[in-house]
Amino acid sequence: MLARLSICIRAFTCAAAATCAALSFAANASSDLPRESRVPGGVALINVGRADEPKPTVTRDGASVWTVKRADAWVAVVGIPLAATPGEQTLNVTRDGIAATVPFTVKEKRYPVQHVTLKDNAMVEPPADVIARIERESAHLKTVRSTWREDAATSAAFTLPAKGRLSGRFGGSRVLNGKPRAPHAGLDVAIGTGTPVVSPSDGVILDAGDYYFCGKTMFIDHGNGLLSMFCHLSEHTAKVGERVAKGQAVARSGATGRASGPHLHWTVYLNGVSVEPELFFAAKQ
Numbered sequence: 001m002l003a004r005l006s007i008c009i010r011a012f013t014c015a016a017a018a019t020c021a022a023l024s025f026a027a028n029a030s031s032d033l034p035r036e037s038r039v040p041g042g043v044a045l046i047n048v049g050r051a052d053e054p055k056p057t058v059t060r061d062g063a064s065v066w067t068v069k070r071a072d073a074w075v076a077v078v079g080i081p082l083a084a085t086p087g088e089q090t091l092n093v094t095r096d097g098i099a100a101t102v103p104f105t106v107k108e109k110r111y112p113v114q115h116v117t118l119k120d121n122a123m124v125e126p127p128a129d130v131i132a133r134i135e136r137e138s139a140h141l142k143t144v145r146s147t148w149r150e151d152a153a154t155s156a157a158f159t160l161p162a163k164g165r166l167s168g169r170f171g172g173s174r175v176l177n178g179k180p181r182a183p184h185a186g187l188d189v190a191i192g193t194g195t196p197v198v199s200p201s202d203g204v205i206l207d208a209g210d211y212y213f214c215g216k217t218m219f220i221d222h223g224n225g226l227l228s229m230f231c232h233l234s235e236h237t238a239k240v241g242e243r244v245a246k247g248q249a250v251a252r253s254g255a256t257g258r259a260s261g262p263h264l265h266w267t268v269y270l271n272g273v274s275v276e277p278e279l280f281f282a283a284k285q
């Protein structure tokens with residue numbers, strides 16, 4: 001038993017695929033996993049052990065990581081933060097009470113700068129009387145983002161939640177009314193107010209609220225730390241706690257919160273960090 005474990009842990013730190021021949025695997029062979037892109041804001045599919053061994057517990061930066069059996073391996077589906085520094089990152093993997101560190105390399109990616117003009121400057125430089133509200137909402141949204149629900153049926157084979165021109169891509173650093181702001185953590189779809197918005201995959205409605213920046217907002221929990229967030233909605237049509245199927249309408253689009261016009265903003269979270277939604281489509285949109 002000890003010998004087998006030591007082989008396994010040694011394999012974790014194995015950098016060259018050829019030397020891991022004993023643990024051959026097909027991490028990205030399954031169509032219900034996202035496409036891999038080891039860049040800030042991307043997703044890494046990391047082999048964390050042989051499928052005939054017990055399921056390991058995997059965390060990154062303290063957050064649980066979706067780990068799924070594929071072919072002859074356990075695969076960790078890891079969201080990489082947009083703010084990650086390119087270079088070596090690590091996963092913490094525990095099996096049978098033994099902890100190991102699995103390194104993986106994140107490559108640099110330069111996202112374009114996006115300039116956006118907002119008529120309401122209070123959305124760029126919030127007045128003092130809304131700061132307490134923003135802080136309260138920020139704490140609440142952080143709790144929502146860190147939700148963890150085990151689900152054996154989680155599927156990352158997403159459908160676009162609304163059909164329309166992709167008007168704002170993920171990851172671009174944002175300049176709002178000339179002021180540098182956080183990068184764009186989602187995908188924008190240009191659709192008119194009142195257009196039905198559908199769930200990209202099966203899930204449970206996790207949260208529905210009205211927040212200062214995001215406006216009317218809905219979170220869907222797809223299981224195992226994979227979440228969708230919709231912002232700037234005009235209406236919630238599904239209720240918190242309701243199970244929804246892929247393609248089922250859950251809300252209507254709008255322009256509430258910090259929006260330059262009607263559109264859907266969609267963020268995909270994985271292990272608590274926002275990642276590129278387009279990796280969850282079988283082919284690039």
Ligand SMILES: [Zn+2]
Pocket residue numbers: 168184186187188264265266
């Ligand atoms: Zn957006």
